[in-house]
């Protein structure tokens with residue numbers, strides 16, 4: 001488990017289990033302040049996802065699931081259910097976990113009697129959150145083998161990552177950072193190159209959680225990644241994902257593709273870590289993944305015209321393996337996980 005979880009969980013139900021509200025860690029306040037926020041309505045949940053108070057594909061999915069439960073507090077009828085799901089679906093387009101979670105909630109609730117829908121929504125949201133924790137822990141154990149294979153005595157195993165795909169991007173344990181936590185817990189010497197990740201600098205979130213967990217790490221400018229790989233200072237790259245297409249093409253935070261190109265150029269293994277809820281088997285290839293364009297203000301360029309795509313797509317050919325709770329496979333073989 002990542003550091004700080006006991007004090008600052010990313011998402012947790014109201015302590016009394018009264019099915020009334022959830023608490024989230026407001027990630028827009030990190031790393032300077034750790035502030036928990038209470039969500040009591042559909043609008044609270046949609047706002048939290050839209051403005052990235054919660055972020056990270058699996059955490060967005062779990063928050064949306066709880067947003068459905070919150071949205072049905074006073075009315076669980078079909079019209080209200082459709083409004084709630086449409087509102088949450090419109091918050092962010094790229095992370096398929098959001099849309100996967102909403103489809104699952106819709107499926108379960110449409111099969112529930114009207115009087116049982118409110119409790120069924122809370123129970124299913126709780127199940128999604130619990131499953132995410134377990135899936136990410138399993139990713140850690142599968143990914144641990146990649147780090148163990150690169151251990152050379154007491155020399156730190158140097159992992160590079162991009163953005164934040166740690167526990168802060170999930171209900172707990174993280175995805176790309178989960179193997180790092182597993183290695184750290186197993187006593188392996190591990191060090192993480194943390195890429196700041198312009199423009200929202202989610203790398204500072206990774207640095208925050210690694211510091212909480214006592215995992216050695218070094219913050220770098222995004223553009224320094226290629227030099228470090230050229231200098232042989234990176235043993236492997238592990239990144240998260242927001243949507244993996246059926247052919248293994250992967251959408252992740254913008255800048256991931258550049259790291260994959262540099263990794264290929266320097267023979268550095270490049271892995272994607274994600275739970276199965278991030279694989280979109282209905283999406284045949286990466287060119288079909290919607291790429292979120294965020295506000296120009298995030299770049300702070302004043303009146304200068306801005307392009308601000310929040311994600312890019314790494315072709316499967318640049319990915320050595322995809323790590324999920326089911327194991328590690330080549331990107332072109334994902335159909336085996338399509339239950």
Ligand SMILES: CSC[C@H]1O[C@H](OP(=O)(O)O)[C@H](O)[C@@H]1O
Nearest residue numbers: 055056057163165169240252253
């Ligand atoms: C474990 S998924 C994390 C994934 O989500 C992030 O995007 P954002 O911070 O915009 O929600 C980024 O792409 C991470 O790799």
